[in-house]
Amino acid sequence: MTLSRRTPAAVAALAAALVLTACGSASTAGGGDGTGTAKAGTAPNGITVNLTPDQKRVTTPKVDAVAALLPEEIRKRGTLQVVGNAGTVPPLEFTATDDKTVIGVETDIAELVGNVLGLDVQHNTVSWENVFVGLDSGKYDVGFTNITVTEARKEKYDFATYRLDILGFEARKGGSWKVTGPKDVAGHVIGTSSGTNQEKLLISWNEQNVKAGLKPVDIKYYQNSSDYYLALTSGRIDAWLGPNPTEAFHAAQTGETEVIGTYSGGGADVLGKIAATTKKDSGLVKALSGAVNEIIRNGTYAQVLKRWGLGEEAVQTSEINPPGLPKIG
Template sequence: MRKTLLVALALVLAACGTAESEPSTSGGTNLNVNLGPDQNRVTAAKDDKIASKVPEKFRSKGELSIGGDAGTSPPLRFYATDDKTVIGVEADIATLIADVLGLKPKIEVSSWENLFVGLDSGAYDLGLSNITVTEARKEKYDFATYRLDTLAFEAKKGGSWKVKEPKDVAGKVIAVSSGTNQEKILVDWSTKNVAAGLAATDIKYYQKASDYYLALQSGRIDAYLGPNPTSAYHAATSGQTEVIGNFSGGATVQGKIAATTKKDSGLVGPVQEALNQLIANGKYAEVLKRWGLSDEAVPTSEINPQGLPKS
């Protein structure tokens, strides 16, 4: 799947030139895409005061183990053209946090489920993998926020259809990934529409980006509902699709993405301070701009804010 993804990315970038760093201006976004292993990442200086607050059990290792699902969803976490280097906005922010704390970043890869197993066991010190703060997760983990959790409806470019409220998806064929919060939102919207006498939404399930983008281009689905970073990045680099509606990942509650640590490990405080320094000095904004995610910026990092409610 990794190689398939990279081939697909190379194809959508081919019209712009090289797949390494040629800018794309589709959708009004000027995005420099670098898929190579040499990322020339934004870096930050160590802050001795913040670093001194890191618990000794982490400082003594000299490195920060950062777990996440590499996945196949640019620009979050994915593999470079060497098929082994993890790149993306999550890897960049993880590196910046480690820099401020004076630790060497050790970017780990796991499945989504094993990410939390690794945090529980101590195999990972920190998790950065598009993790949304929820009230249920706050019982086991501490969070330091760094990005808004925003969902997007992505459709074929050039249409007039926009999604602003539930009635806009009545009678439409829309794809989601199963077991996700966006699936729950879409099912809820469809149920409300039916109760109001409108047509149900025909919900299709896809787990691979390559599959739902083929379905979108062939007209088998009208739109895909997924994480905004993935859709914004794809629209900016492919020139084939566009975002036709944005919503909070928490529906009525603004969802927030956060760096995740084991409960009471003592690490969340220094991580939050590092993030707030990076926000203040512009390094954070530089990384978000690099990946086309400036509109998901937070003004400050919060520790354990209100999360998405329990089901």
């Protein structure tokens, strides 16, 4: 049974089971400076992370049967135009120690997919909003950049899942506060990024709390890791809500913060999933899903997740357009 076919009650139980404290997925790195600039580090699973341009990536052979699923135009071109939003967010997408080479789990998975399809992967780095502008225009073939499947996005894009979407609340280390659900954030000052599914989750929780007569959340918005980590360490915010991978990685580097709770990016009703994202009806999604399923089958997918400390975010199979984060309103 795939996760998307579970009953709402079972999904809610799964989501609740994801509420862990300070355990391994990952977060924004930093040589202890709290800015998110990756210099050296260890993944939350204890593995030393290679942050140099010479990545020595895991590779895998081409699989002709999967490559045959490609649209003819892309197959003839021989390249896969991948778009991403590489900021200072280890271990997802970030720059190596040369300050220009893009590395991270998203990059590694995109490369493996290219291997299976027999395509040369060309990485393009743009701002978050321009990821979707580029997909809409056909400038880029696919986004590998921590994109969550949502019902609203499914109206314009096709998705091939490759990782679970787990959000985390990161706070200063040593406190007793834990987050397991909406009531735990009432009355707190919490930072997040606008236009993200974590913002939607926080707004939804706040609405539930206000209706229940609890204190509202004071939501603060930040886009740069240097800004929100300065706000966190200085006490201007009580916690930061973002992708759990970046947070656990950051906590492992600095030793100053900890993840005080995690939650499915899809909320209580849907298990959130990260997916390769293409323009709707581009004809590419079956090939992408087939390639992800091949690397899951042959074990290279697990190797990549392990090298970045993300084993807990593995999917058992790549699904095409599964249920996504519900629309709000």
